[in-house]
Amino acid sequence: MLLIGNRAADLDGKAVALLGQIADIAKPHGVTIAIYPHYQDYTQTLAEALRLVKKLNRPEEVGVMFTFTHWQNYDPNRDLRAVLADAAPFLKSVSINGSNKTKPAVLPLSEGDYDNAELLDILRGIHFKGSVGLMCWGLGGDARVHLTASMQKWKNLVSGNRIEIKDQLAEFETKDLKGRIGDGRFIGVNQLVHKPSGTKISGDGVANRHGLLSLYRVFTRNQRYGESAYDWPEREITASGHAVEMRWSATAERPFELQARYTFPKPNEVKLQVSVTARAELVDFEVQTASYFDTTFPLAEVQIEAEKFATSPAQLGMWHAFPRDERAVATINDGRWRRGSSPVSFTVRKPFSTPLSVRRHAGGKLAATLRSSAEDCFAIYTAHDGEAHFSNYHALFGRTIPAGATATASVTLRIE
Numbered sequence: 001m002l003l004i005g006n007r008a009a010d011l012d013g014k015a016v017a018l019l020g021q022i023a024d025i026a027k028p029h030g031v032t033i034a035i036y037p038h039y040q041d042y043t044q045t046l047a048e049a050l051r052l053v054k055k056l057n058r059p060e061e062v063g064v065m066f067t068f069t070h071w072q073n074y075d076p077n078r079d080l081r082a083v084l085a086d087a088a089p090f091l092k093s094v095s096i097n098g099s100n101k102t103k104p105a106v107l108p109l110s111e112g113d114y115d116n117a118e119l120l121d122i123l124r125g126i127h128f129k130g131s132v133g134l135m136c137w138g139l140g141g142d143a144r145v146h147l148t149a150s151m152q153k154w155k156n157l158v159s160g161n162r163i164e165i166k167d168q169l170a171e172f173e174t175k176d177l178k179g180r181i182g183d184g185r186f187i188g189v190n191q192l193v194h195k196p197s198g199t200k201i202s203g204d205g206v207a208n209r210h211g212l213l214s215l216y217r218v219f220t221r222n223q224r225y226g227e228s229a230y231d232w233p234e235r236e237i238t239a240s241g242h243a244v245e246m247r248w249s250a251t252a253e254r255p256f257e258l259q260a261r262y263t264f265p266k267p268n269e270v271k272l273q274v275s276v277t278a279r280a281e282l283v284d285f286e287v288q289t290a291s292y293f294d295t296t297f298p299l300a301e302v303q304i305e306a307e308k309f310a311t312s313p314a315q316l317g318m319w320h321a322f323p324r325d326e327r328a329v330a331t332i333n334d335g336r337w338r339r340g341s342s343p344v345s346f347t348v349r350k351p352f353s354t355p356l357s358v359r360r361h362a363g364g365k366l367a368a369t370l371r372s373s374a375e376d377c378f379a380i381y382t383a384h385d386g387e388a389h390f391s392n393y394h395a396l397f398g399r400t401i402p403a404g405a406t407a408t409a410s411v412t413l414r415i416e
Helices: 012-029 046-056 068-074 080-090 116-125 143-159 326-332
Strands: 033-035 062-067 091-096 131-134 162-166 169-173 177-183 186-194 214-220 236-240 243-248 256-263 269-278 282-292 300-305 308-310 319-323 346-348 356-360 367-371 377-383 391-401 406-415
Touching: 012 033, 012 046, 012 062, 033 046, 046 062, 046 080, 062 068, 062 080, 068 091, 080 091, 080 116, 091 116, 116 143, 131 143, 162 236, 162 243, 169 236, 177 243, 186 214, 186 269, 214 256, 256 282, 269 282, 269 391, 282 406, 300 377, 319 326, 326 346, 326 377, 326 391, 356 391, 391 406
Parallel strands: 033 062, 062 091, 091 131, 319 346
Antiparallel strands: 162 169, 169 177, 177 186, 214 282, 236 243, 243 256, 256 269, 269 406, 282 391, 300 308, 300 356, 319 377, 356 367, 367 406, 377 391
C-alpha cells in the first residue's frame, strides 16, 4: 500500500492508527499489508516505512516492501546490506530490475551493469522467504521479448550461475567453477578453473587445448563424418534459461541434427547432454566426447570393479579402450577408427563396471571425474599414462537410431 501525506508534517500517529485498522480488516481474510515506499509519499524510503511498522509492531500482519529502483534513486547512500538487515523482520516483498551502477534506470533484468546477484545474496543471508517481483515501469517494446530475457536472467541468478554469450562464445561462472564454452574452433569447456583452490582444470598446451566435454569424432558403422565436430562450421550457440546450447543442422554429408547442451546441476559440475535427430538410419551411431586436462592431472583411471580402477600403462599401447560389453568391442573394431586422419588402433582392456573415468591432481588436492550411465556410454577411451593429450573420452550412444527418431545421451564432469 502507498501512504500519501505531507512529508513536512508529523503524521506518524495517524498513519500507525490507519495501518492498524486496515490490518484488523485484512487479518480474517489472511491478507498481509506491506508499505510500498514511493517518491514524494509520506514514506519515500524504506527507513521511513520501517519507522511506522516498528511503532505498530505487528510484523506478521503489517510489513514493508523493498523496491530496488526507489532505493537506488532516493536512498542510495545507505548501505544495501544494512538496509535489508534492518528490514528483515518486517520484509514481505521485493521488486528488482536491471539497472546501472552509476546511472539508475528501470531496465529488463538482463540489461545494465548492476549485479543483482549481490542483492539476492543479501536476501539469502537474512533468510528472506517472501515474494520477488519484476519492476517493468516505463519499459517499451515487445513485452514477450524483454520478459523472456528477464526470466532467463532470473533463472541464472537463482541458480547462482552466470552465463553470458557474445560472438558465439559463452562465459559461465558458478559458485565453484568458471570458464568458457565455444572458444574458437574448440567447442567444449575451456579455461576451466576451480575457484576455491584456484586450480586450472582444462589444458592449454598444443596437444591438450581442445577443451573438456567437447564433441569430437562422430561415426556410424565404418563411416566418419568429417574430421571432427570441431570442423563443422554451421554451429549456432545460444543460452536458454540456465543452459548453453550448440546446434548443428543436418547437411547432405551429415544426415542428422545434433545438439550439445551444457548445464550446471551443482556448483562443481558441468553436464553435457547430446541429442541427435536422425534424417536417415544411423547404424551404430557414436559421438566421441573428448576432455583434455591440464598437465597437473597426469593419469587417467577407469572403474573396472566396485573398488578398483585401471590406469593405462604405455607398455600396453598408446590408446586404450574400456568397452561396456562384447557388442561395444565389435563397434569399436568395425573400421570406423581407421578412416580419415589420425587413425587409431586401440588396446582393448577389461570392460568398465561403471562408465566412470577419473583424473587426479598430481598434488592430491582434487579429482576430476567423468560419469555417464551404462545405457548412454558404450566405451571409455584413454591415452596412455603421461601422453601429451592428457585426455579422457566417453563414447556415447553405440546403437542404431532409426530415421526420424531422436535420442539423447549425457556425461557429467565433477571437480571435487
